[in-house]
Amino acid sequence: MRQTRQRQLILEHLKRTANHPSATEIYDLVRQDLPSISLATVYRNLESLCSLGLAKKVETFGGQKRFDAIVADHMHAICTKCGKVRDIETEPEFKPEKLRSIDSDFEITGVRIDLLGICPECMRLQNQNKEEK
Ligand SMILES: [Zn+2]
Numbered sequence: 001m002r003q004t005r006q007r008q009l010i011l012e013h014l015k016r017t018a019n020h021p022s023a024t025e026i027y028d029l030v031r032q033d034l035p036s037i038s039l040a041t042v043y044r045n046l047e048s049l050c051s052l053g054l055a056k057k058v059e060t061f062g063g064q065k066r067f068d069a070i071v072a073d074h075m076h077a078i079c080t081k082c083g084k085v086r087d088i089e090t091e092p093e094f095k096p097e098k099l100r101s102i103d104s105d106f107e108i109t110g111v112r113i114d115l116l117g118i119c120p121e122c123m124r125l126q127n128q129n130k131e132e133k
């Protein structure tokens with residue numbers, strides 16, 4: 001198997017998964033097509049997809065790296081319980097890059113806004129636990 005084919009396959013899986021999977025989650029998906037692939041190979045390919053600008057790393061809690069096939073600036077909502085990341089839709093008129101710093105000299109080159117919260121799955125679990133008590 002050629003390296004570019006592996007990378008292509010990994011990118012396809014990343015694009016199909018909306019919840020910003022970790023390397024391990026991608027590995028589990030890719031393994032269904034390529035049973036012999038190793039986690040290290042998946043990891044290396046994810047890194048090279050990022051350096052090629054075809055994917056992006058997402059900062060989360062707990063140090064687990066997650067990956068995103070959407071490379072354009074967009075906002076994320078991060079669950080503070082499980083670390084899952086969702087994309088947030090913003091109005092087209094909302095242009096954070098048009099914001100100006102108070103002391104005006106700061107050149108804004110990109111936007112990274114993370115919204116923090118609790119995802120529906122964790123909320124459900126939390127409510128269940130409450131009911132049991
Ligand atoms: Zn969660």
Ligand SMILES: [Zn+2]
Nearest residue numbers: 068070086087
């Ligand atoms: Zn995203």
